[in-house]
Amino acid sequence: DIQMTQSPSSLSASVGDRVTITCRASQIISTYLNWYQQKPGKAPELLIYAASSLQSGVPSRFSGSGSGTDFTLTISSLQPEDFATYYCQQSYSTPWTFGQGTKVEIK
Amino acid sequence: EVQLVESGGGLVQPGGSLRLSCAASGFTFSSYWMHWVRQAPGKGLVWVSRINGDGSRTNYEDSVKGRFTVSRDNAKNTLYLQMNSLRAEDTAVYYCARDASSSRSFDYWGQGTLVTVSS
Numbered sequence: 001d002i003q004m005t006q007s008p009s010s011l012s013a014s015v016g017d018r019v020t021i022t023c024r025a026s027q028i029i030s031t032y033l034n035w036y037q038q039k040p041g042k043a044p045e046l047l048i049y050a051a052s053s054l055q056s057g058v059p060s061r062f063s064g065s066g067s068g069t070d071f072t073l074t075i076s077s078l079q080p081e082d083f084a085t086y087y088c089q090q091s092y093s094t095p096w097t098f099g100q101g102t103k104v105e106i107k
Numbered sequence: 108e109v110q111l112v113e114s115g116g117g118l119v120q121p122g123g124s125l126r127l128s129c130a131a132s133g134f135t136f137s138s139y140w141m142h143w144v145r146q147a148p149g150k151g152l153v154w155v156s157r158i159n160g161d162g163s164r165t166n167y168e169d170s171v172k173g174r175f176t177v178s179r180d181n182a183k184n185t186l187y188l189q190m191n192s193l194r195a196e197d198t199a200v201y202y203c204a205r206d207a208s209s210s211r212s213f214d215y216w217g218q219g220t221l222v223t224v225s226s
Contacts, residue, residue: 001169034212036152043202043219044152049210087152091211094166096142096154 002026002090006099012107019075021102023088028068032092035064035073038101039084047086048073078104109133109215111203116220123193123224129186129203129217137161137181140206142213143188145199153199156188157206170196193224 003026013019023033031051036044046055048064051071061076075082083106088099115127129141143155156167156177165177176189186203200221204213 032211034210036213038152043216044213045216046207046212046214049207049212049214053210055212055214089152089154089212094157095168096157096211098152098154101151 001095002029002093002097004088004090004097004099006086006088006102008102009100010103010105012105013078014107015078015080017078017107019078019082019104021073021086021088021104023066023071023073023099025069025071025090025092029090029092031067032090033064033066033071034089034091035062036087036089037082037084038087044087075104109205111205111215111217113201113203113217113220116201116222118223118225119193120226121194121224124189124191125193125222127188127190127201127203127220127222129188131184131186131203131205134205136179136184139208141177141179141186142204142206143177143186144202144204144213144216145197146202146219147196147199150199155201158186190222193222195224198222198224 033051035048038044052064085101085103110132112130142157158177174192178187200219202219203217205215207214
């Protein structure tokens, strides 16, 4: 199975900050990498697919990059509604696997 | 509008069975792979299973192989997860999710249904 490792596991940031979350795959996955946002008590929502494509309706302050094994999710200017947990997920091969999550908290 | 609505969760004893349903609307259900993803309380997301559009192909995460069965009824626009021989570690919120096909991402999710395995 492909292991997905996110860092950091949590971070504290202020509104307006630039935030970067990284995700590393245990083997090459091309650009089969997706990012999700999950708020407490809610289902996850797709933010970025295929490493760098913005899902329809997602604000442009979210961006993704990377290929191979190393990927990044960037929030250019953190907004109050962005405080949540973020997960990466590989869809290169089954079983699809997720990172352990990165919780973004208010500083 | 795409909607996915899960049902069927509840409290079940270890070794018991439960069948989850996911009612889909707002899209051509039979054209999409569908998935089940679970999340234990306070934990991360874990992919459980998937099924292709006509139900002929399925895949499972290792810990549920031989115990869980995914199926679908395209006439009823409904996805199912039959869960047998349930264990305490199966306790989780179970989400159904649509596969976005070209990107192999989960573009729509249901609200989830809680399964609790406990005596």
